[in-house]
Amino acid sequence: MDAPIFDPAAFRLTPQEAALTARAREFGATVLAPRAARWDREASFPTENYRDMHRNGLLGICIPREEGGEGADFRAYCLTAAELGRYCGATALTWNMHVCSTLWTGALTEDLEMEPAVRAEHRRRRQGHYQRILRDGAVYSQPFSEGGAAAAGGAAFGTTARRAPGGYVINGRKIFASLAGHADYYGILCTELTEGEEKLSRRNTLYLAVPRDASGVTVEGEWDPLGMRGTVSRNLVFKDVFVEEEAALMPPGLYFQAATRWPHMFMTLSPTYMGIAQAAYDFTIAYLRGEWPGMPPVKRRMYPTKQIAVAEMRVMLEQTKALWFQAVAEAGPDPGKEGVLRAWAAQHTVMENAAALAAKAIRTCGGQAMLKSLPLERLYRDARCGSLMLPWTAELCIDRIGRDALYEKGETD
Numbered sequence: 121m122d123a124p125i126f127d128p129a130a131f132r133l134t135p136q137e138a139a140l141t142a143r144a145r146e147f148g149a150t151v152l153a154p155r156a157a158r159w160d161r162e163a164s165f166p167t168e169n170y171r172d173m174h175r176n177g178l179l180g181i182c183i184p185r186e187e188g189g190e191g192a193d194f195r196a197y198c199l200t201a202a203e204l205g206r207y208c209g210a211t212a213l214t215w216n217m218h219v220c221s222t223l224w225t226g227a228l229t230e231d232l233e234m235e236p237a238v239r240a241e242h243r244r245r246r247q248g249h250y251q252r253i254l255r256d257g258a259v260y261s262q263p264f265s266e267g268g269a270a271a272a273g274g275a276a277f278g279t280t281a282r283r284a285p286g287g288y289v290i291n292g293r294k295i296f297a298s299l300a301g302h303a304d305y306y307g308i309l310c311t312e313l314t315e316g317e318e319k320l321s322r323r324n325t326l327y328l329a330v331p332r333d334a335s336g337v338t339v340e341g342e343w344d345p346l347g348m349r350g351t352v353s354r355n356l357v358f359k360d361v362f363v364e365e366e367a368a369l370m371p372p373g374l375y376f377q378a379a380t381r382w383p384h385m386f387m388t389l390s391p392t393y394m395g396i397a398q399a400a401y402d403f404t405i406a407y408l409r410g411e412w413p414g415m416p417p418v419k420r421r422m423y424p425t426k427q428i429a430v431a432e433m434r435v436m437l438e439q440t441k442a443l444w445f446q447a448v449a450e451a452g453p454d455p456g457k458e459g460v461l462r463a464w465a466a467q468h469t470v471m472e473n474a475a476a477l478a479a480k481a482i483r484t485c486g487g488q489a490m491l492k493s494l495p496l497e498r499l500y501r502d503a504r505c506g507s508l509m510l511p512w513t514a515e516l517c518i519d520r521i522g523r524d525a526l527y528e529k530g531e532t533d
């Protein structure tokens with residue numbers, strides 16, 4: 121069994137975190153890793169993995185304990201997800217979309233302001249979603265991206281919802297919708313069209329779970345990407361799709377509050393890549409020691425250049441882990457400026473360093489290490505996708521860090 125990415129004693133993990141990460145590591149090594157090449161080769165969705173994750177309770181990891189789940193908070197989730205990302209990036213990334221549908225509507229909303237009656241209604245409604253997950257193994261996705269500035273947080277979503285008797289009618293289009301055709305519910309962000317308001321407003325963002333087989337929902341487009349091929353992130357089109365009020369994952373206005381008051385919620389894409397960074401390092405050690413299963417026991421560790429490269433990788437990995445752990449550990453409502461700058465720096469670091477570590481692993485291990493029969497070239501391709509994920513792409517993190525480090529609120533030149 122691999123050593124934990126974050127040793128429970130060294131990083132002072134809670135007993136729950138230690139148990140969840142150990143379970144994820146065991147599951148990842150024995151169930152996810154042997155299947156990972158197949159999803160990648162076929163660009164097919166890891167349905168079997170989801171059945172197994174339902175069986176072992178991982179689909180309900182962030183559902184509150186009193187509602188039947190494991191009750192993992194933000195940090196416990198991130199640490200567990202990193203262990204899964206180590207063994208299958210596409211499964212960990214899509215699982216993240218699913219889990220956020222419960223983390224954001226669960227523990228995170230407890231930190232937000234709501235009228236008591238609205239909160240009671242939210243808790244009642246989310247139970248319907250949670251029961252489907254726990255009882256039936258229902259899988260939720262998060263198609264937010266539309267190809268414009270909305271998923272970057274710069275504009276209202278162009279996908280709209282208009283109130284109709286008993287629910288909403290949705291129209292719009294989402295791109296890069298991971299789990300397209302495979303999730304049971306698409307948790308979309310859209311803008312409510314309100315009477316008298318001409319312009320779409322981010323304040324009117326709704327978060328609605330659209331059943332996969334609802335009338336007017338279609339999946340379109342090819343899916344043959346560089347990496348993260350098992351995510352099956354095709355496009356979704358919504359044409360006059362009716363959903364009931366019960367489809368709401370959050371009350372009106374709450375997503376906007378969450379996005380502005382709990383910004384670390386956008387770090388949840390990073391654990392997968394923390395795991396990939398660790399996996400690239402692990403592979404390099406095993407390979408240079410001549411211990412990779414199925415390969416001839418040829419040692420390459422005695423060459424000083426390889427030792428230097430491994431040392432540099434280790435330094436980069438430790439830097440990445442330390443910053444990421446700190447940012448994940450301090451997540452919470454209404455963080456100060458320093459905390460947000462650190463979160464952006466951590467996101468940028470993980471996404472860029474995962475790709476850099478995988479590239480360095482290939483150069484260091486050598487030609488035979490990048491054959492398709494080994495996982496390293498998949499790690500390299502999957503790692504490259506991390507920096508592209510909105511709203512905190514590597515570019516946008518740099519953009520915001522530079523601006524906010526130099527300007528206080530309200531300052532202009």
Ligand SMILES: Cc1cc2nc3c(=O)[nH]c(=O)nc-3n(C[C@H](O)[C@H](O)[C@H](O)COP(=O)(O)OP(=O)(O)OC[C@H]3O[C@@H](n4cnc5c(N)ncnc54)[C@H](O)[C@@H]3O)c2cc1C
Nearest residue numbers: 262263264265267268269272296298348353508509510515
């Ligand atoms: C494997 C994979 C899986 C994905 N899964 C999902 C998913 O499940 N759900 C989901 O919602 N999305 C998903 N995405 C999409 C992802 O989050 C991005 O939305 C997508 O990669 C953006 O592609 P683009 O070509 O439109 O990028 P870009 O052109 O980089 O960005 C899109 C828009 O964002 C704004 N923007 C970008 N950079 C800047 C900047 N520096 N300054 C100001 N504005 C900027 C601009 O308006 C730009 O037009 C996935 C992506 C990948 C690669």
